[in-house]
Amino acid sequence: MAFFGLLAGILAAIGVDAAAWATTTERVVTNRYSGLAIEGFDPVAYFTDAAATQGRPEFEAAEAGVVWRFRNEGNRASFVAHPEIYGPQFGGYDPTDLVRGVSCAGNPRFWVVAGNRLYLFNRETSRDAFAADPARFLKEAKMRWPEVQESLAQ
Structure with missing residues (x-):
């Protein structure tokens, strides 16, 4: 444990983005230290x-076994009523990586809403490629998702 604490301190000191610490062994991308889905960003916003x-601690809800934050009560209520609409698709994993059969946590700062659904991406270049042709990526990612999802912890 001391080793991991030291490693985390070193990586923080050299500026590794917190989104890079998001776990890739869960059905929904969750920060392993805070327990927050999508780094505490408000999915409804x-x-x-x-x-x-960023969501606020006073507006939280538990869904899919993780804690989500919201910027206001209205956003929280909307999410609780329809998590399948407002939650990031593929559990917050990058759909461009799913096409390759890989689960890579999306960064909530790189996002696209396409077809009234939220998608998160690991890199700007992935987001831009997806935005240019969402239908192509979604067709392939949806075919791969069940297989990738089975490899993730429940």
């Missing part, structure tokens, strides 16, 4: 504000 907005 992507739709209502067209922005990646």
Whole structure:
């Protein structure tokens, strides 16, 4: 444990983004230290504000075994009523990596809403490629997702 604490301190000191610490062994991308889904960003704000907005601790909800944060009570209520709409698709994993059969945690700062669904990406280049042809990526990612999902811890 001391080794991992030291490693985390070193990586933090050299500026590794917190999203890189998101676990890739869960059905929903969750920060292993905070326990928050999608790094505490409000999933509803992507739709209502067209922005990646941090949620607040006083507006939390548990869904799919993880804690989600929201910027206000209205967003929390919308998510609780329809998590399948507002939650990131593929559990927050990058759909461009799913096409390759790999589970790579999406970064909530790189996102696209396509077909009224939220998708998160590991890199800007992945987001841009997806945005140019979402139908192509989604067809392949949806075919691969069940197999990849089976390899993730429940």
